[in-house]
Amino acid sequence: MSALLEARGLRKSFSWRGQWGGERRLWAVDGVDLEVGRGECLALVGESGSGKTTLGRCLLRLLEPDAGTVRFAGTDLLALSDRDLRRRRTELQMVFQDSAGALDPRLRVGAQIAEPIRIHRLAPGADVEPRVAALLETVGLARSLAERYPHQLSGGQRQRVGIARALATEPRLLILDEPVSALDVSVRAQLLGLLQELRSRLQLTMIFIAHDLAMVEQIADRVAVMYLGRLIEMGPSREVFAAPRHPYTASLLAAVPVPDPKRRSRLATTPGEIPSPLAPPAGCAFHPRCTVARQEDGAIQRRCREQVPELRTLEGDRRTACHYPRGAKEPAKLA
Amino acid sequence: MLRQVSFAVQRGELMALVGESGCGKTLTALAILGLAPRAANVRGDISLAGVGDLQALGERARRRIRGRRVAMIFQEPMSALNPVLSLGRQIGENLRRERRLSRREVRRESRRLLELVAMPDADRRLRCYPHQLSGGQLQRAMIAMALASEPELLLADEPTTALDVTVQAQVIELLLSLRRRLGLTVLLITHDLGVVAQSCDRVVVMYAGQVVEEAPVGELFEQPAHPYTRALLASVPRLDGSRSKAEGIAGRVPVPGDLPSGCVFHPRCDSVIESCRASAPELVVIGSGNDTENGHSSRCFLSKPGAGDPG
Ligand SMILES: Nc1ncnc2c1ncn2[C@@H]1O[C@H](COP(=O)(O)OP(=O)(O)O)[C@@H](O)[C@H]1O
Ligand code: SF4
Numbered sequence A: 001m002s003a004l005l006e007a008r009g010l011r012k013s014f015s016w017r018g019q020w021g022g023e024r025r026l027w028a029v030d031g032v033d034l035e036v037g038r039g040e041c042l043a044l045v046g047e048s049g050s051g052k053t054t055l056g057r058c059l060l061r062l063l064e065p066d067a068g069t070v071r072f073a074g075t076d077l078l079a080l081s082d083r084d085l086r087r088r089r090t091e092l093q094m095v096f097q098d099s100a101g102a103l104d105p106r107l108r109v110g111a112q113i114a115e116p117i118r119i120h121r122l123a124p125g126a127d128v129e130p131r132v133a134a135l136l137e138t139v140g141l142a143r144s145l146a147e148r149y150p151h152q153l154s155g156g157q158r159q160r161v162g163i164a165r166a167l168a169t170e171p172r173l174l175i176l177d178e179p180v181s182a183l184d185v186s187v188r189a190q191l192l193g194l195l196q197e198l199r200s201r202l203q204l205t206m207i208f209i210a211h212d213l214a215m216v217e218q219i220a221d222r223v224a225v226m227y228l229g230r231l232i233e234m235g236p237s238r239e240v241f242a243a244p245r246h247p248y249t250a251s252l253l254a255a256v257p258v259p260d261p262k263r264r265s266r267l268a269t270t271p272g273e274i275p276s277p278l279a280p281p282a283g284c285a286f287h288p289r290c291t292v293a294r295q296e297d298g299a300i301q302r303r304c305r306e307q308v309p310e311l312r313t314l315e316g317d318r319r320t321a322c323h324y325p326r327g328a329k330e331p332a333k334l335a
Numbered sequence B: 001m002l003r004q005v006s007f008a009v010q011r012g013e014l015m016a017l018v019g020e021s022g023c024g025k026t027l028t029a030l031a032i033l034g035l036a037p038r039a040a041n042v043r044g045d046i047s048l049a050g051v052g053d054l055q056a057l058g059e060r061a062r063r064r065i066r067g068r069r070v071a072m073i074f075q076e077p078m079s080a081l082n083p084v085l086s087l088g089r090q091i092g093e094n095l096r097r098e099r100r101l102s103r104r105e106v107r108r109e110s111r112r113l114l115e116l117v118a119m120p121d122a123d124r125r126l127r128c129y130p131h132q133l134s135g136g137q138l139q140r141a142m143i144a145m146a147l148a149s150e151p152e153l154l155l156a157d158e159p160t161t162a163l164d165v166t167v168q169a170q171v172i173e174l175l176l177s178l179r180r181r182l183g184l185t186v187l188l189i190t191h192d193l194g195v196v197a198q199s200c201d202r203v204v205v206m207y208a209g210q211v212v213e214e215a216p217v218g219e220l221f222e223q224p225a226h227p228y229t230r231a232l233l234a235s236v237p238r239l240d241g242s243r244s245k246a247e248g249i250a251g252r253v254p255v256p257g258d259l260p261s262g263c264v265f266h267p268r269c270d271s272v273i274e275s276c277r278a279s280a281p282e283l284v285v286i287g288s289g290n291d292t293e294n295g296h297s298s299r300c301f302l303s304k305p306g307a308g309d310p311g
């Protein structure tokens, strides 16, 4: 599978003046390499604040990265002029995290879906309306919904409108930022079904962002797990779910409650919470919470405290950034 | 709003109230707070037809918590915490009001409560303001505040929905351990059947303001009787590849002012028969149980009423 999108060494920081003067800076994305094959669905998973949204926006150049490259279908996106970028924008679209916030409350649904068609002059005026109607049908909504305002829709319907709007430019790549996180399970399953159908029908390539592994198993071909701005595990989703190699991925999986009362297990295998990216831990950013790094006497492995683990290929298509990956016979060799 | 919701929570039990958003779960909890006669054994035949304003009910209900042995925690901890007071002040005020402790006792008890909810670095946290805490710590702080009145029943309204999974796991373990250590009775409102399966004893399934099924957790997952329960179960993703695809439920929960005729679930039901459109089924005991409180009951024409005899 040749890559449609490929990012290398992507970094993005945010900075502002601190309360007492002086600059404060955090690295929201801190050195990410990834590629997405044509027609593939890659899931980007991590807890809130891990940098998923920022990474997604950098990949589409909705945010300017501080460093790194992004190639889309052979083109270096970061080198494009504003004008050329705008022209290519139709091919890459994003569905935003907060569907209520992403839609304009004062505009009817139909007008919002028509907007990208008009901006990019994708259809003559008379064709816009039928096109909007067709898009609504594509996402499983009645044509009559074009006349409604966003607040008159349910959460699931609003997400579908967001998807219709993104599809209006006939993109090749769709980045969906937590499209189902805020929805009830019953609605979630339907929306996932729709996305799967669209994917094969329109031959879409997708990056699906989620904070919970349970949401992506059904749709993702591969998963990339993120922690404090870095990818810490990547691989085919079946393999990652069956045998996670990074301790953080393992704890994310253990925390998903199995819907079977006969199989109760310990859910909380990892203490603490994701630290602030303003003060990331030295060495492996996961080390303060990692149970693998903790030795019998309670001390933390020195390598984990001092040395940042690189994302390395273990075997086949599996990569992890850990000095002591699970299921490995011996610790990673020192570089 | 709520139409004849009735169920009983046994002392020391962890009972789940499940259903999609808009099914009346939160309203049920607020009704218990405001209207239930006595906590530990809440038996509500709570008819709430006249209650229009949720917000007003919330305020009044909150005032009524005092002196009743019921406390509630919410999805959004910030809604229960005061942003301009330190944690110590807020817990302290609750303690003085509820238990009339001296200054010294208040201080000791506040610390004990934070330790009880496994707040890291409890002493220092007493001086912290809500914005200085992480999401999981806020949730722990709110639970500590709820425990200040020594409640027998804790109503937990989607307490983990806004949290990350690893933190959700910690909060669920905390609720389980509080129940074990304090003999606390917990009514957990959630739409996550995974959480239910992993933590609860009994389950009440609500749809459009009604209880449609009630059962011990094992039985609910093994022999769901109501088509709505079955549809909810089919929507839950499974990570072990035991099912290829989660299904979802077409349509949406009806709004209170515009309920369908007959069985309220019939427009979305995949087993619908003629009588479902015409008349509304009763909640009946099914299977081997012999009373609605401990057994299995369902509100569906297709659920076979039990003889109350396991034989
Ligand atoms: N515009 C911004 N200014 C300052 N910090 C930001 C901005 N956007 C995001 N961040 C910070 O960057 C980090 C990553 O955020 P985000 O990409 O939203 O993560 P996620 O989507 O995984 O929750 C967080 O610590 C967040 O607070
Ligand atoms: S590198 Fe060390 S601290 Fe980091 S995940 Fe691996 S074992 Fe844990």
Ligand SMILES: [Mg+2]
Pocket (backbone or CB within 6 Å): A052, A053, A054, A097, A177
């Ligand atoms: Mg995000």
